[in-house]
Amino acid sequence: MKDICVLILAAGYSSRFWPLKDKHFVNFLGKPLIYYSISQLSRLGFTDLVIVVNKNNKSQFTNFKEEFLNTSFTFVEQGEINGMAGAVISAAKYISGKRLLIIGPADVYEDTLFDSFSKMIKTHPDGILAGTTVDKYFPGGYLTVNNGRVIKITEKPKPDAVPSNIVNFVFDYIENTSLFLDTLAATSSKKDNNYEEAIAYLLARGMNFRYLPYKGYWGYLKYPWHVLSVSSFFLEKLNGKKVKKAEIADTAVIDGNVVIEDNVKIMENVKINGPSYIGYGTVVGQNCLIRESMIGSNCVVGYSTEIARSHIGNNCWFHHNYVGDSVIANNVSMGAGAVTANFRFDEKSISSVVKNKKIDTGKVKLGAIIADSARIGVNASIMPGIKIGEKSIVGPAVLLDNDLPDGKFCMFDKK
């Protein structure tokens, strides 16, 4: 794989991921998501990585870059042109003339995808597009395939107009990168989907693009609640108990596959049900119950708190809380008695509003999505699927049943 250049698209922000920020740097098991992509590529023999970054996340790669001694990293800041096309064009001078594998944004797949890829590339196609079959509508690009050859690519069709059940994700191989770059430059505009247009153009010109069918786990971070399923994917990979230099009370019970990092303190009568992960320096107070959750570093999960099936960032503070099926970013604190509701009275699946449109999350249990540095007051009640913006404050005793934008204070309404 040494002669294939991998282009990782890690520059984009997505408003659909609000209130969470950079998908690539959501942490799982103590490392950002993009660490796992790079680690996977390195393990499978790719050594030439070109990464399109943005000015905010650029510096964060330095935290782990050194771990990959045999890998060559080239970082490119995305230029003026938006979207995936713009990202590829920004990297032109580092990829031109190379065979190119384009990866991103923020997808997770198993090594088997690469196994299939390395077999297929030996057949010398003009390109490879990976995809997976879906049971129900997915709002993405669809491939029309004939005898293993991709005939057509259809970007975001309406649910009643899907051309196939094959959804394409960004794992695209291009034999002739220079031609692709020329095509992109020709079609490039402000349009959202000119990356796909360029591929469609090549297909229309009769190039032999093969369909790489993938049947393993495909994780993606399109909406913020997707963090929960990716989190579960990583948790389910845990195998056995790993407790490092932690201080654990005799009466704490740790059940199943659980990783506990250095400097963790677990107080009396805590119960941790695996699979769970407790990050560096986190304190779990007396009587807490943690079930199938991932908790970041330097958190205080204070006395009498239950965290169930949730993903918690770093430096968060809880006490006397119930946090269920929720995604909590970094530096968030919750006052005593604040709870996340995670279940509708009518037991229907929970909706969430994204860009002014109510969409069905498909989840019957879903709590809150809380962004960095938010504060939740004592005895606040946060309704299922509600999202709370960065640095926002939910006042004490508030019943929050609408999303709260970034930087807002929602106070209890008194007459």
Place this chain on the structure above:
Amino acid sequence: MKDICVLILAAGYSSRFWPLKDKHFVNFLGKPLIYYSISQLSRLGFTDLVIVVNKNNKSQFTNFKEEFLNTSFTFVEQGEINGMAGAVISAAKYISGKRLLIIGPADVYEDTLFDSFSKMIKTHPDGILAGTTVDKYFPGGYLTVNNGRVIKITEKPKPDAVPSNIVNFVFDYIENTSLFLDTLAATSSKKDNNYEEAIAYLLARGMNFRYLPYKGYWGYLKYPWHVLSVSSFFLEKLNGKKVKKAEIADTAVIDGNVVIEDNVKIMENVKINGPSYIGYGTVVGQNCLIRESMIGSNCVVGYSTEIARSHIGNNCWFHHNYVGDSVIANNVSMGAGAVTANFRFDEKSISSVVKNKKIDTGKVKLGAIIADSARIGVNASIMPGIKIGEKSIVGPAVLLDNDLPDGKFCMFDKK
């Protein structure tokens, strides 16, 4: 006792028992109340039972009928005429010509009542009316007695006009059932109390009805909170610890007389104070405290919940709750942080509204009465003595200080 036919009145609904339903099928220690009546009659040698049922509860007898091999059961659905008189008339063809003991509705007494009865019946009276002396006013029928003979029956006198301190409960023996049926037919009307009128008529004609004084425990389900005292009666009969095929954490502490049924799971650090009963398949989560309570089958008493002096039905869900001195029917769920208040600030006894009238329950501690399939939102606060109707919903963060009728949704009031 084989030659005495027992007529059990189990058809009636009572609006005073709202929001709870059929008194006879409230469960105690895993069996419906009426099971205990039948069991008691069977144990004491009665073999001919005629049971007046309604179309809803008829089928429920099949769950346990088979246990009483030597007992003959006749089920009669009540006809058009209302009340106790209607019930007796409905059963006419099965009881006519027999010596008759009429029992019900939904009373509980100890075996000693039957001992006295079997002695008294040897004196061949025309009838026997049981009663008990009361210290303070009880809204029922009163007996005037002279030398052991009942002179008069007064139905529901005003508190300042009670003729005696002997309250009659329905444990009435009639020697000449045919004559009684004729009398009932003659006086029968839509009136509430023509059963008593018929007996009064027989008394006035000079028939020798004896007063059977009873001094033991008399339990009744007139108002829904009476479930609590009947529940205590059954709990106090528990003797020792009975744990069946249950899974109990080493750190759980079970103190006093406690029955734990099959398939129960008791998690770490749970404390159960007897007398208590935990029904089949129920899960008691980490750190819960259960004190002097009866909990039905297949419940989940989730993490950090306290249930004190309460009666809980089947299939209920709790977590992070305080439930004190409350009656909770079946299929009820409470969100995290929802609590029942069970004590007035002024420490006075708690009132409850029944049929638009505020009545004093006589209880200084009383929580909520919650009917089947109700849902209570997170952080809701339910005031003492409040009743919540079937399938009703108390929204999150609601302060509920009025009864909520069946099928209603009480939302948090925002401006």
Place this chain on the structure above:
Amino acid sequence: MKDICVLILAAGYSSRFWPLKDKHFVNFLGKPLIYYSISQLSRLGFTDLVIVVNKNNKSQFTNFKEEFLNTSFTFVEQGEINGMAGAVISAAKYISGKRLLIIGPADVYEDTLFDSFSKMIKTHPDGILAGTTVDKYFPGGYLTVNNGRVIKITEKPKPDAVPSNIVNFVFDYIENTSLFLDTLAATSSKKDNNYEEAIAYLLARGMNFRYLPYKGYWGYLKYPWHVLSVSSFFLEKLNGKKVKKAEIADTAVIDGNVVIEDNVKIMENVKINGPSYIGYGTVVGQNCLIRESMIGSNCVVGYSTEIARSHIGNNCWFHHNYVGDSVIANNVSMGAGAVTANFRFDEKSISSVVKNKKIDTGKVKLGAIIADSARIGVNASIMPGIKIGEKSIVGPAVLLDNDLPDGKFCMFDKK
């Protein structure tokens, strides 16, 4: 010290101490504050105590007076004249002609103060005024000192007009008490500061008053939250574990310096972090967490309550509460789910309103101050620094963000 008469000023009430009452009888480690003053004086050899009391606290001295066999107690009720001057004048006939040490009101200092005092008195000054240096403004009297001699006393200067960094506290020695009494009588009026005026007069007449510098702990109860620092002072003096005739569950963990008095019951899975004190007959329910707190006698700290860095009086009831950095007087009860918030969202120091003026408490963590016999409803939320008056009621689900005067009921606002 036998020839020095000590005048203890224990009559005054201070509205700045609202909602708490008599400072001298706030309990610490089971004894009123004034007990420690008397005990300290007795231990250091003072045997002639004149105590100015008021009609309410007079009788309370009898509870412990007997312990001090070698001490002569004289109680004087304060007469008509207000303030410290009035207090001294009231005691005139018991102190006149004696060498006099005036102490109070409700200050706490270490024995080292007396050591310095006994050395200094050997130099035969006309008077001694004790003081301590402060880093930042303190609203009290300031001393101007030259070569160890007090030149001037300035009562409550504005922050920008302090004459020195030496704050005077009431530990004043007067050689010629008769002269002082005459001076007081001459200046005496309704004015707040004529005590200081009298001393200033003596200084102006050239009398040799020495400055007694004190560097140890100086505790005072000016504002009600000062109870917390005095409480910490007493707790930090605890050394080792002292458990008397208490019933303590095997699974309870008691960590650090903790005193547990007779008849205490500590239930399963309780954790007590020292330094802490649990008073006579108090029950600590299952799973409670008590951290660095002082809890009075006959309290019930019910199931699942956390009390952190707080001072709790006698006969208080809690369950399912979080009480942090709070002062709770006697006979207070809190319903399930009621919590004290103790931290601002902006992490600034917490203010409290005293006599209609917002003052900065200087504390980043401060909960509630709750007076005798208050009642807090279920799920109530009390904001940082809020004070609740005697016999007041905070209704269920109330968000209390203003002080509640004595005897008031604050209800939840519904539309």
